[in-house]
Amino acid sequence: MNKQLRNAERAQINTYIPSLFIIVMGASLVLDSFFPNPAYSASWSTEAGIIITLLGTALVYVAHVSSKKIRKDVKVSTNEVNFFVGPYAYVRHPGYAGMVLIGIGMSLVINSTVILISSVLFYLIARSVATTEENHLLHEDSHVRTEYARYTKKVGRYF
Numbered sequence: 234m235n236k237q238l239r240n241a242e243r244a245q246i247n248t249y250i251p252s253l254f255i256i257v258m259g260a261s262l263v264l265d266s267f268f269p270n271p272a273y274s275a276s277w278s279t280e281a282g283i284i285i286t287l288l289g290t291a292l293v294y295v296a297h298v299s300s301k302k303i304r305k306d307v308k309v310s311t312n313e314v315n316f317f318v319g320p321y322a323y324v325r326h327p328g329y330a331g332m333v334l335i336g337i338g339m340s341l342v343i344n345s346t347v348i349l350i351s352s353v354l355f356y357l358i359a360r361s362v363a364t365t366e367e368n369h370l371l372h373e374d375s376h377v378r379t380e381y382a383r384y385t386k387k388v389g390r391y392f
Contacts, residue, residue: 250329250358250362251332258355262345265343265347268347270347271344272340272344272345273341273344278341285334285341287338289333289336290331292328293331294331295320296320299318303321315380317384323388325363325367325388325390329362329363333352333359336349336351336352
């Protein structure tokens with residue numbers, strides 16, 4: 234019962250992170266409209282920002298699709314879990330990394346110091362949540378712990 238409750242709490246936290254990202258970026262846009270403070274003066278920043286935002290969006294989408302396969306493997310498998318699926322083969326938290334890229338890209342497109350600072354703040358929050366998730370997986374009593382420990386040795390957390 235206690236393990237099921239912890240898994241439900243983790244799932245609930247994972248649904249809050251994208252919502253938190255949207256709230257932080259929305260609040261940043263409002264703050265930026267009242268207190269504009271340009272961050273960049275380069276002519277290339279808008280184009281670079283669009284590319285970074287699109288890459289971040291694609292990364293978030295592919296991470297979401299790939300995570301469904303990993304969750305399915307964890308439920309079905311009794312011996313081995315393959316965490317090396319899609320972007321998870323290169324980054325342990327591609328969804329969070331993608332959201333940070335979206336924030337950085339938006340700060341370049343809009344030329345906003347506030348959004349850039351908010352992206353760093355979101356990164357720190359996501360890092361804390363990711364550390365908690367990883368500690369949970371590394372202390373779980375199942376085959377997942379061994380596979381995840383091996384995975385963390387081969388794949389970086391974000392980039």
